[in-house]
Amino acid sequence: MGPAQAQPSDNPLLSISPLPLQYPQFDKLRDEHFAPALERGMAEQLAEIQVIADNPEAPTFDNTIVAWEKSGRLLNRATTLLFSLLGADANPARQQLQTDYAAKLAAQRDAVLLNPKLFARVEALYVQRDTAAPNPEAKRLIERYRRDMLRAGAQLNDAQKTRMKAINGELATLTARFNKAVLAEVNDSAIVVDSAEELAGLSQAQIAAAADSAKKRGLDGKYLIALLNTTIQPFETDLQNRAVRERLHRASVARGARGNEFDARAIVSRVMTLRQERAALLGYATPAAFVLEEETAKSADTVNALLRQLAPAAMASARLEALELQKLIDSEQAAKKLPSFALQAWDWSYYAEKLRAAKYGFDESQLKPYLELTSVLEKGVFYAANQLYGISFKRRMDLPVYRDDVRVYDVFDTDGKQLAIFIADLYARPSKRGGAWANAYVGQNALEGTSPVVANHLNIPKPPAGEPTLLTWDEVNTMFHEFGHALHGMFNKSRYPGLTRVPRDFVEYPSQVNEVWADWPSVLANYAKHYKTGAPMPRELLDKVSRAKRFNQGYTTVSYLSAAIVDQRLHQLKAGEIPAAEGIVDFEAKVLKEEGIDFGPVPPRYKLPYFSHIMGGYSAGYYAYIWSEVLDADTVEWLKAKGGLKRANGDQLRAKMLSRGGSEDAMQLFRNLVGHEPDIKPLLERRGLAVQKP
Numbered sequence: 001m002g003p004a005q006a007q008p009s010d011n012p013l014l015s016i017s018p019l020p021l022q023y024p025q026f027d028k029l030r031d032e033h034f035a036p037a038l039e040r041g042m043a044e045q046l047a048e049i050q051v052i053a054d055n056p057e058a059p060t061f062d063n064t065i066v067a068w069e070k071s072g073r074l075l076n077r078a079t080t081l082l083f084s085l086l087g088a089d090a091n092p093a094r095q096q097l098q099t100d101y102a103a104k105l106a107a108q109r110d111a112v113l114l115n116p117k118l119f120a121r122v123e124a125l126y127v128q129r130d131t132a133a134p135n136p137e138a139k140r141l142i143e144r145y146r147r148d149m150l151r152a153g154a155q156l157n158d159a160q161k162t163r164m165k166a167i168n169g170e171l172a173t174l175t176a177r178f179n180k181a182v183l184a185e186v187n188d189s190a191i192v193v194d195s196a197e198e199l200a201g202l203s204q205a206q207i208a209a210a211a212d213s214a215k216k217r218g219l220d221g222k223y224l225i226a227l228l229n230t231t232i233q234p235f236e237t238d239l240q241n242r243a244v245r246e247r248l249h250r251a252s253v254a255r256g257a258r259g260n261e262f263d264a265r266a267i268v269s270r271v272m273t274l275r276q277e278r279a280a281l282l283g284y285a286t287p288a289a290f291v292l293e294e295e296t297a298k299s300a301d302t303v304n305a306l307l308r309q310l311a312p313a314a315m316a317s318a319r320l321e322a323l324e325l326q327k328l329i330d331s332e333q334a335a336k337k338l339p340s341f342a343l344q345a346w347d348w349s350y351y352a353e354k355l356r357a358a359k360y361g362f363d364e365s366q367l368k369p370y371l372e373l374t375s376v377l378e379k380g381v382f383y384a385a386n387q388l389y390g391i392s393f394k395r396r397m398d399l400p401v402y403r404d405d406v407r408v409y410d411v412f413d414t415d416g417k418q419l420a421i422f423i424a425d426l427y428a429r430p431s432k433r434g435g436a437w438a439n440a441y442v443g444q445n446a447l448e449g450t451s452p453v454v455a456n457h458l459n460i461p462k463p464p465a466g467e468p469t470l471l472t473w474d475e476v477n478t479m480f481h482e483f484g485h486a487l488h489g490m491f492n493k494s495r496y497p498g499l500t501r502v503p504r505d506f507v508e509y510p511s512q513v514n515e516v517w518a519d520w521p522s523v524l525a526n527y528a529k530h531y532k533t534g535a536p537m538p539r540e541l542l543d544k545v546s547r548a549k550r551f552n553q554g555y556t557t558v559s560y561l562s563a564a565i566v567d568q569r570l571h572q573l574k575a576g577e578i579p580a581a582e583g584i585v586d587f588e589a590k591v592l593k594e595e596g597i598d599f600g601p602v603p604p605r606y607k608l609p610y611f612s613h614i615m616g617g618y619s620a621g622y623y624a625y626i627w628s629e630v631l632d633a634d635t636v637e638w639l640k641a642k643g644g645l646k647r648a649n650g651d652q653l654r655a656k657m658l659s660r661g662g663s664e665d666a667m668q669l670f671r672n673l674v675g676h677e678p679d680i681k682p683l684l685e686r687r688g689l690a691v692q693k694p
């Protein structure tokens with residue numbers, strides 16, 4: 001903090017934003033506003049909690065739980081903005097704030113959840129919850145708060161609480177360091193090539209963008225291929241030069257384990273040791289047991305059973321796919337009178353794309369001209385939501401954004417009233433973390449009367465100026481997926497904000513269901529138009545898209561499952577079993593072998609030194625995607641049986657699931673909607689895995 005520190009009156013975080021729906025004042029916000037807002041926010045919240053804890057009146061739902069729900073508004077505003085911007089647009093100042101405040105914020109959380117007087121009040125309400133709660137949601141909320149406190153360690157003795165606080169502080173600092181290291185490694189591992197010839201297979205626009213990126217790093221005349229955080233890099237599909245593909249791939253998988261200052265292996269090992277100790281303090285055998293208790297899966301056994309049921313089927317498919325790719329390589333090499341070579345990880349996407357072209361008569365590049373970004377968003381994603389739920393969208397240009405390429409839309413409900421504001425931040429930038437995600441800047445809150453401001457974040461490579469943004473089919477699906485999360489946030493009608501949260505292995509379910517509309521014929525016909533001519537995507541190309549849906553599913557499933565299995569096995573380790581830093585990479589290899597899912601040409605989607613999901617909120621939770629997909633595939637069957645894209649179906653989805661948040665048991669919400677227990681068969685059929693015998 002120096003002379004540049006802002007006066008409190010300038011600080012937009014210190015008051016409720018006057019913009020519509022309390023939309024953040026990105027234009028007035030400066031990085032030096034965060035520290036004073038966080039400091040004041042933490043102090044305010046502690047004071048508010050102390051008033052609740054010290055209240056001489058007997059505990060009631062209102063004077064304890066509702067008062068708690070209303071506390072910490074400033075802190076919430078400041079942290080929401082800081083962490084949203086750290087994900088979407090990090091800079092050194094924000095990263096420093098994350099480092100500075102990680103442990104303090106963890107301590108803040110502990111100071112609230114481990115407050116003994118507060119716990120006594122919650123416990124008293126819990127005991128008499130049948131009479132103390134004015135309604136069923138209130139009863140659920142009392143249970144929710146009590147469980148949060150118990151899981152934080154509210155029943156531990158003082159020495160144990162002190163240790164717990166130290167563990168949480170160190171974990172928070174380590175997670176911040178891990179995130180910073182992952183971003184640094186992604187940027188640092190970009191590969192530089194000397195000539196455009198080596199980039200044969202990329203489009204002119206992509207080559208121009210690579211030249212541009214090189215120039216920005218002072219490498220005039222060279223070409224820079226930036227990385228994404230997944231193991232497989234998108235350009236491995238297009239690059240004809242095998243040596244360049246291999247370089248790109250090796251640069252990708254080496255991340256986080258190169259012995260430089262961003263080596264993340266020691267962080268992973270230490271995080272796991274601390275999670276282990278925390279689980280033990282709370283009486284759980286493993287970190288996985290601690291995490292899974294809160295999930296719909298409930299136990300490690302259930303998760304292991306699902307993963308082990310899927311793994312052999314997926315491996316059998318992947319091996320068959322590999323054989324086909326090898327045949328293609330052999331015949332191509334023979335035609336060129338060159339010796340053949342064995343399929344490697346850096347060959348898979350490239351030859352799979354060729355095989356897709358041969359088998360189904362199209363490749364991605366034929367699709368792209370029909371998948372222009374604005375059309376996909378407004379005439380695809382929004383159109384489907386309009387047809388299904390009756391909501392409508394209008395772009396607005398008057399609200400401030402943190403980057404020029406971020407778009408803002410008003411969302412109107414069926415009655416024409418404003419439902420939400422939607423922020424579409426779709427382009428990749430070096431300051432953005434990898435992957436795609438959704439978040440809320442302002443949540444629906446019935447107690448405060450706020451409506452949602454929700455955002456979607458993708459990493460779509462930006463074309464050179466003047467060129468249209470043409471998407472891959474994968475990116476189209478991701479747009480529909482992330483918008484499913486946005487709908488879940490926009491439709492939320494929980495009576496209490498504390499009941500918004502749903503289990504992690506449920507949260508991907510509504511978003512995955514929303515993917516079904518990406519190639520729904522009437523939706524596709526509405527958005528998939530040639531960006532130059534406006535001609536609709538030809539029917540036969542469209543049919544090929546649907547026929548090719550199961551193509552490469554063995555590969556996709558193995559790459560995902562292997563990462564999910566490593567996550568589980570790591571979090572199911574007991575005390576004394578956590579590998580040291582230098583053993584992290586070997587541990588992963590050993591697990592893959594033991595689980596029969598080690599297959600060189602199909603590496604895990606993320607390797608441990610850059611597996612951000614599991615160092616953050618998805619610890620012991622990466623299985624959640626396929627778990628949710630069981631529910632999703634089953635729900636899609638239900639939707640199809642009911643006639644698909646119709647208001648009646650949308651109304652059901654909204655009333656029984658999307659508006660309910662965590663107001664009721666998640667699996668009950670599923671049963672209320674679909675009318676039966678989840679069935680794994682639709683998922684197996686969708687991925688073409690049912691017919692395979694291991």
Ligand SMILES: [Zn+2]
Pocket residue numbers: 481482485508511
């Ligand atoms: Zn998602």
